Amino acid sequence: MMTLVFIADQFKLRTPVQQLLDRFVMGYPHEGAFRKPDCEVVLVTPEKNGEIERRMKDFGVRWQSDEASGDAGLIFNPALAGRVRSPHQRSLTYGALRGTDGIAGTAVRGTWLLPQIAIAKDTLLAKGLVVVQGEYPQAELEALDALLPLIWREGAKVREVTRLGAKDFWDVLKRDFAVAQSAG
């Protein structure tokens, strides 16, 4: 059975670490049925609290305060990545886009699309626009996580990132994305 190590600064309800950890320990709805991953879970946080104790009692979650060994790590603060000892170098870093081995991203990447569009491979996309709300840096991360899976091409690289504000932003929007403003 695979052992997963969850590493976070704290464990609270309605946080990404709680949402993901609970899915691994109790299961989750997937493609119209409930699925339970076959794994053991170790949680690494500096402090233990009632929510962690509840999961230790209900689902056999193991807790460590500093570091743990496992087959893969789910990291909720990239600065803590060194606290998982994984011989396979498999990790998911929640929220960060770079700086660790393995995959990284937010829940935006895998959520439902309305409508359920798919952009065919090799489509020559000229422009992409994503609209989000929220606070820096989470909003920016989620925006890129929403956009990049749709527009990414093999070998593509980011040439430049420019932050625009106020009038400059509206000028660029009008110049480059006028089609998005027109009505049908």
Added chain:
Amino acid sequence: MSWSRRKFIAGSLAAGVAGCAYRPARSSEPKKVVIIATVVRKYAHAQHFVDRLLEGYGWQGRHHYPAVKLAGMYVDQFPDDDLARERSRRHGVPIFPSVEEALTLGGSKLAVDGVLIIGEHGKYPRNEKGQTLYPRYKWFKQVVKVFEDSGRAVPIFNDKHLSTDWRECAEMVADSKRLKFPFMAGSSLPVTWRIPSSEVRRGNALRESVSVCYGGIDSYDFHGYETAQCMSERRVGGESGVKSMQAFRGERLWKRVEEGENTPKLLLAALARSHTGRGREGYTYSIPDMAWIKETNPSAVGFFVEHVDGFRTTMLMLNGFIDDFTYAGLVGDRVVSCQMYLPMPPRYTTLADFFSPLMNHVEHMVLTGDAPYPVERTLLTSGMTLSGVESLHRDQTKVETPEMRVAYQAPRESAYWRK
């Protein structure tokens, strides 16, 4: 409840006798519609339709301005938070003092190309069964009288179920057949997004349907029936009508659910499409099983529909357990399931954009004269709503429904939102 299928068919065959059948207007001017509404306040159904007609709405990735023009309104109630008068002033849309004057735009003959009857919300009396007596039937008959007096009929959209009395519901449908005008009615549920996008092929081997929803009796139960019926009607042979209805609460409900060979499995499959499942203490979510469902749903109500051809539909209202509308059906040995996406304002949405596909279908019907799906669906779901209420009123006894032997074929493609 003495309406028979023979009478219903006879009413249908009499179509055209009155000589005022639907004729599309021949004009280069935008087609005109009127809204007949109980109340126009924020989040009332009529507000969603009025604002979409006046301001447009997002459609297929663009902001769409309807090709039909709101030419007038009749509004029955004006509470302190009324918006009808503000919209009337801002957009120059007159509010008329009667249904007849709205339809004639103050003249002597029918002067519009479509009618929207939005008889939902507002303060109306309830009867001893707890049904709210909205004036949908009364207004429909006033509209029909204008049609007859004018020698011309135009498409009608009736929001939600037709009426609280079966004979009135059947008479409304019969009037539409007699005068040959397109008649569309019902809920947003059959036309909203599906998660995942799920088309069930017409003529499939569907064996049983289960829908799970929440809300009040004589209110959201109608949405739950529409959630199931827009799928059930696609089974091989088409819809055959409803033979009986029975409602259950408490222990009797769960006993009945568990008696079904596949019903518990379909209930869990529907819940696997929910985004709002209740969690145990200390959890944001819990994997449901029958023990947890029973424990946390002391006020659950279930409605069991026996169709004429033996098909079975179960509709469960699990208040406090979920806040969405989900469906599961057994096609052969395979389960098909989805959520019909209706995030309720203001908690989950501000725009209530599930009204957009409904508005778009109304617009299309007015422009083309084609209703997107048979009004017989809404006739049956109206009848399910009435019979379910009746069963509860009669202490959860079985209600035989010979008057609901209404057969029809589903459209080739479902009319739900997918682009």
